[in-house]
Ligand code: HEC
Ligand code: HEC
Ligand code: HEC
Ligand code: HEC
């Protein structure tokens with residue numbers, strides 16, 4: 001993300017950070033007068049705790065700092081970090097992934113009991129250095145996922161897998177729809193959001209069980225890829241977070257990650273195998289969304305409108321006029337969920353909430369989409385043969 005896209009407040013902080021870089025550390029010249037001599041108040045978007053407080057950072061860290069500073073992890077203005085500003089504190093349930101301080105509290109790296117955030121965390125935190133550079137990380141040997149899976153980890157992987165695992169899984173859906181009639185709207189049901197940037201959940205595939213799994217189907221497990229591609233940081237530079245495309249070309253021939261394809265068959269019925277596997281995933285996701293909408297409108301008789309920019313994304317359109325119903329100036333969340341629409345919408349959101357799905361686990365993504373399409377084909381009277389999809 002180029003930093004010229006950033007809100008106006010950012011360059012100021014950047015100047016402060018650059019001041020830090022050129023003046024060296026321990027130089028407090030760039031701090032505001034009332035903050036002089038008070039480390040806590042130095043106006044950097046830099047960590048306030050962990051082994052990397054501004055004054056402790058070595059000059060050799062300049063590149064890491066500069067790279068990190070321009071990354072999404074340091075973007076204090078992002079919704080993911082500023083969402084709680086009006087509340088003045090981050091709730092424990094959210095703090096683990098939305099502030100380095102909360103992360104350390106959750107894993108007991110701050111000396112408190114592990115497995116729980118003890119109380120609200122101050123706003124203003126980002127994914128700071130001490131989140132990943134922390135001696136305590138070495139002692140974390142497993143991470144629990146929303147599906148209940150307990151996955152063994154080593155080193156810094158513990159950090160990525162904690163925060164990029166999402167907040168709900170197929171098991172959450174199973175519990176919500178248990179015993180309910182497949183196609184009967186139930187006012188108790190609400191859309192279940194897998195949450196965001198769920199890369200680790202996609203990556204672990206059927207073994208991670210992030211998706212809603214259909215009885216009798218097998219799901220591809222973790223995407224092992226090929227050595228030396230072994231974990232998140234094999235592809236993502238841990239500070240810029242960007243994917244360096246050059247190394248991919250050792251094994252792949254393509255113009256961009258999105259253009260990479262190994263599969264020789266077409267999954268989306270287009271027959272086109274000259275495009276990246278991402279294209280098949282995208283096409284099937286579109287197909288699934290169209291069928292979810294058709295099912296809600298034609299079978300359930302309660303039309304829906306999807307708005308990707310507004311939580312909870314699915315809204316009511318009772319009269320089917322193509323506009324979201326409003327009450328008291330607020331959009332009305334969709335409330336005619338059936339078990340079938342809830343599980344298929346969950347799988348759709350899980351796959352599409354991960355922009356790297358094609359690299360994290362293309363097979364698992366395709367399987368979840370196919371099975372969900374098949375699930376809806378029955379009440380819609382669609383012949384799967386006609387769609388010509390591959391699982
Ligand atoms: C398991 C880790 C985790 C937990 C727990 C968690 N989040 Fe998140 N959340 C994330 C990640 C990762 C993102 C970043 C997605 C992105 O913007 O790329 C995110 C993004 C968000 C966003 C920004 C979405 C957007 O559209 O940009 C909001 C709002 C949010 N979370 C709210 C919450 C709330 C409220 C809670 C607690 C009830 C919570 N989160 C708990 C991991 C988590
Ligand atoms: C999201 C996790 C994460 C965050 C946040 C993070 N780092 Fe790193 N850092 C890593 C990983 C992973 C490595 C590579 C370690 C390895 O290869 O053994 C690394 C390596 C480094 C290195 C070694 C040189 C290099 O670039 O490979 C330095 C120095 C460093 N980090 C400093 C920092 C500083 C300073 C910050 C905060 C401004 C920071 N890091 C934030 C994960 C992170
Ligand atoms: C404490 C929680 C946390 C940890 C640990 C963490 N992330 Fe993130 N990550 C987030 C949040 C929150 C965002 C979204 C930030 C935003 O919207 O600006 C994010 C964003 C990202 C992005 C998206 C970048 C972009 O340009 O949108 C990537 C890639 C990423 N993280 C990879 C990693 C990797 C790899 C690791 C482990 C080395 C890691 N993260 C560790 C919380 C975390
Ligand atoms: C095979 C290489 C590869 C591996 C391994 C990998 N990623 Fe990705 N990741 C990608 C690609 C490619 C994208 C698509 C975005 C791009 O092209 O920059 C992506 C996208 C993402 C995004 C969304 C970025 C955005 O723009 O919103 C996040 C978050 C992310 N990855 C986190 C992770 C985490 C966490 C892991 C480990 C569990 C991981 N990735 C493993 C290649 C990889």
Ligand code: HEC
Pocket residue numbers: 225226227228229234235243244245247248249250251252257260261262263277358359362363
């Ligand atoms: C060491 C060789 C190697 C490197 C390096 C490598 N890959 Fe791969 N990649 C493979 C192999 C082998 C497969 C097929 C694996 C499988 O299907 O189990 C694959 C599969 C894929 C697929 C799925 C293609 C399909 O049609 O199913 C994508 C996407 C992908 N790689 C992206 C990347 C990206 C992005 C990078 C660089 C960040 C990368 N790969 C680096 C060997 C590699």
